[in-house]
Amino acid sequence: MRRTSRRKTTLLRRSHYWIGLGLALPLVMLALTGILLNHTDDLALAQRHSSQNWLLQVYGVQPVAPETGFRMNGLWLSHARSHLWLNDQILGESANPPTGVALLDGLIVIAQPDHLRLFTLEGAQVERIDLPARITPLGSIASSEGKLLARGKGAMLITDSNFLQWSNFSGPWPGANQPQALPLTLQQQIAEQLAANTLTWEKIILDTHSGRIFGPWGPWVLDFVAAITIILAITGCLLWLRRKR
C-alpha cells in the first residue's frame, strides 16, 4: 500500500518537474510580455515602430504606395494607409483621400468631403475647417485671385482670405488641380516609409502575449499552456500536501 503511494508520489513529482521544465520558456515569455503590456504607455510602445524585415514578413506587410497624387509647385501630395503624404513625409492622419488640393498664399489647402485642412509648405498644420453643410460632400476646390472656391452639391462658394466667411460664387469655375501619376521613385520612398511605420511594438508584444504572432494555432497553444499551468499548480499543491504527511 505504502509502496503504491510512494510510486504515485514519484510519478507525480516527475510529471511536475518535466511539465514545469517544458513550460518554463512560454511562462517566461508570458511574464515578460505581460510586464511590458502593463507599461505600454510609459514605454510609448504604441508610438515605436519595428522595421525588422522578418517581422514585417511574419505579419505579411506588403509594400504599398499611392499611385497618384496632386502636384503643386514641385510638391506632391498623396494619400496612403490613412495618412496624407507631402512628398515622402507624413503630413497627418486622414481616413479619406483628398477630393482636391489647392495652393493659396503659401498655404496648402486639402479638401476632404466635409472639411478643409490647411498646411504650411513646411508641413505644419494651420487649421482644420469644417465646411458649410450646403456644399458637403465637397466635390472639388480651386483658387481664383487669391481666394478659395469650393464646389459641391451643385453649389459654388468662395471664402475670404482667412477662410472665415463663405459666400455664393457665380463666376466661371477655373478648373481644379487633378490627380496625376506619382513618380516611381516617390512611390518607392513612400512604400519604404509605410513599411517602417506599420508595425508598433505594442501590437507585436500583444500578439506575442496572446500567441497570435505564431499563427492561427498560436492562441490555442497558449490556451494549452495556461491549462497545463493550472494542472501544474494542482500537482504542486498535492506534492506539498504529501510531503507534509
Added chain:
Amino acid sequence: MPETAQLRLALITLLALLTGASGAFADEETYLMPAAFVAGAFAGSPPDPQVVWLVGDLGEQAADILGHAPNNLRERYWLRNGRSVWILEEVGKEHPFTVGWVIEDQKVIDTKVLVYRETRGWEVRYPFFTRQFEGAGLTAEKQLDSRIDGISGATLSVRAMRRMAELALLLNGQISRKHAAN
C-alpha cells in the same frame, strides 16, 4: 460535424465577432457636430468666427501646456459678451479627439466631447466626468485650479482633456486681453 469541430467553429466565430466589435470601436464617433455645439453656446445664433495665431510667446506657452508643439498654428473661436467657444483637438493615446469648450469670466462653464476616435478612454464623454471642469480656471502657473479626478482605463484621455482645458483658458485669456485693449 463532429462536436469538437463545432466547438472550434463557435469559438472562432465568437473571436471574429469580438475582433470586429473592437474594430468598430476604433472608428470615429461623433456625439455632437461642432457647429451645433457652437450654436448651442450662443442660443442658436453664433457670432462670426475669429482666429488666434499660436505663434511667438503664445505658441511657446501653448507648447508648455500641451507638452508638444500645438496641433494647429491657429485656432478658431467664437466670442460674444465675454463668452468664448473653442473647438480643440488633442491626442489621447493614438488619435486626436475633438472637444468643445465654453468659457466665461476666465472659467470653464461647459464642455462636451464632440468626436471621439480612440479605441479606449471614451468614458471621458460622460457628464459625470466633464462636469468636473465647470468652474475651473487657470492658476498663474497655467494649470487648472480645480481638481479633476481620473477614470481608470482612460488615463491618457483624461490628461488630454486637462491639457485642452488649460489651452482653452490660456487662449481665452489672450483674446480677452486683446479685445479689452481694443
